Amino acid sequence: MTEVLRPHAEDQYAEELAILAKEDDRPRPPGWRLSPWAVTRYILGDGDAITPKYIGPRRIVEVAVATLATDRALLLLGLPGTAKTWLSEHLAAAISGDSTLLVQGTAGTAEEAVRYGWNYARLLAEGPSRAALTPSPVMRAMERGALARIEELTRMPSDVQDALITVLSEKTLPIPELNEEVQARRGFNVIATANDRDRGVNELSSALRRRFNTVVLPVPATLEEEVDIVTRRVAQLGRSLALPQTVTATEEIRRVVTVFRELRSGVTEDGRTKVKSPSGTMSTAEAISVLTNGVAMSAHFGDAVLRPSDVAAGIVGAVVQDPVSDRVVWREYLETVVRERKGWEDFYRACRDAG
Numbered sequence: 001m002t003e004v005l006r007p008h009a010e011d012q013y014a015e016e017l018a019i020l021a022k023e024d025d026r027p028r029p030p031g032w033r034l035s036p037w038a039v040t041r042y043i044l045g046d047g048d049a050i051t052p053k054y055i056g057p058r059r060i061v062e063v064a065v066a067t068l069a070t071d072r073a074l075l076l077l078g079l080p081g082t083a084k085t086w087l088s089e090h091l092a093a094a095i096s097g098d099s100t101l102l103v104q105g106t107a108g109t110a111e112e113a114v115r116y117g118w119n120y121a122r123l124l125a126e127g128p129s130r131a132a133l134t135p136s137p138v139m140r141a142m143e144r145g146a147l148a149r150i151e152e153l154t155r156m157p158s159d160v161q162d163a164l165i166t167v168l169s170e171k172t173l174p175i176p177e178l179n180e181e182v183q184a185r186r187g188f189n190v191i192a193t194a195n196d197r198d199r200g201v202n203e204l205s206s207a208l209r210r211r212f213n214t215v216v217l218p219v220p221a222t223l224e225e226e227v228d229i230v231t232r233r234v235a236q237l238g239r240s241l242a243l244p245q246t247v248t249a250t251e252e253i254r255r256v257v258t259v260f261r262e263l264r265s266g267v268t269e270d271g272r273t274k275v276k277s278p279s280g281t282m283s284t285a286e287a288i289s290v291l292t293n294g295v296a297m298s299a300h301f302g303d304a305v306l307r308p309s310d311v312a313a314g315i316v317g318a319v320v321q322d323p324v325s326d327r328v329v330w331r332e333y334l335e336t337v338v339r340e341r342k343g344w345e346d347f348y349r350a351c352r353d354a355g
C-alpha cells in the first residue's frame, strides 16, 4: 500500500491498465494508450482481472468513449453524485495514462487556468519568453496530446468558458505576447463535467455547447444496482483508509440505500406510499459516505459489525440539511414508513435516538 491518501486512477489501477494494453489488438486512435474497446472494458470491468469502475449502462460509456475519439469534446452532465468526476478521471487515466490535467471550475476561475499565466519574477527579469510562461493544464494537454479535464464547467465565468472555444474549434492556443501558438497534438481532447442542479447549465453559450457532445449520467436505475455500487465503493474506501475489518452487513447497506432511494424519489420502493423529499440531494455518493462513516464507527467504537446505530446519525445528517423543513420530512418518513417496516425496529429506534 502506498503512503498516498488517494492515488491517481492511473497509479491505483496501473496493473489493470498494463494487462489491457498488452492484450489490446484493436486499432487505437492517434495518441491513445488503449483502443476504445479496451477503454470501455477498463471502465465497466470484465468479470475477471478488470474490476468495474463505473456501474451503469454500457451504451453510455460507449458513447462517451467514442465522442473522445472525434473532434468534439465530452460533457458529462448529471445530478450530484452520479459519478461524473469519477468517470472523467477513469477515462483520462485509460485514454491518456494521466488524469491530472485538471481545471477546477469555480466562480473565481481565471482565464489563466484555461490558457496560460506568467511567472512574474521571470517576466520582469527577462521579458516575455516561453520560459516565463506558465502553461495551464489545458495547454499542457494540447502539447502532450492528452485529455484535459474541466470540472464544473458551468460554474466558470462565461468569458473563461469562451476562452475554450478557440481551443476546441481551432485546436490551437494563440500566445500573442510571443507571437506564437500552441497546436494541439493528436490525442488531445477535453472532458468537462457539469451539475444538473447548479445554476447555469443553460448559461453555457451555444457556441461552446456546439463543441461538446453531452452525455447524461443517470441515477442508478434499480435498488440492486445502487446496492452493488455502494457495496463496492464502501469496501474500496475501507481498504484505502485502512479501516479495521468489519462485517459489512449487506442488510444494513440495503437499508441505507433504500432510505436514500425512497426519499429521493418521493415514493416507497413498493410504490404504495408517497413520501416527501428533503432539500438535499440524497445521492449515491452520500449513501457511500454515510456507510463508510458507519464502518469507521463500528470498527473503532462498536463490535466490528455494522449496525443501525452506526449509520443512524449519518443518515439523519444527510437528510436534515435544512433544520426546519427537512426535520419535518424526516419525522414523517420515520413515523409512517420506517416504524411500520418488519425487521426495521432497531433501525427505527436508532434513528429516533440520533435525533
Ligand SMILES: Nc1ncnc2c1ncn2[C@@H]1O[C@H](COP(=O)(O)OP(=O)(O)OP(=O)(O)O)[C@@H](O)[C@H]1O
Pocket: 053, 054, 055, 056, 078, 079, 080, 081, 082, 083, 084, 085, 086, 087, 193, 194, 195, 220, 229, 233, 284, 285, 288
Ligand atoms: N454508477 C456508479 N458507478 C460507480 N461509482 C459510482 C456510481 N455512482 C456514484 N458512484 C460513486 O459516487 C462517488 C461520487 O461520485 P462523483 O464525485 O464522481 O460524483 P459527481 O457526479 O462528480 O458529483 P458532483 O456533481 O457532486 O460533483 C464516487 O465515489 C463514485 O465511485
Ligand SMILES: [Mg+2]
Pocket: 084, 085, 086, 193
Ligand atoms: Mg463532481
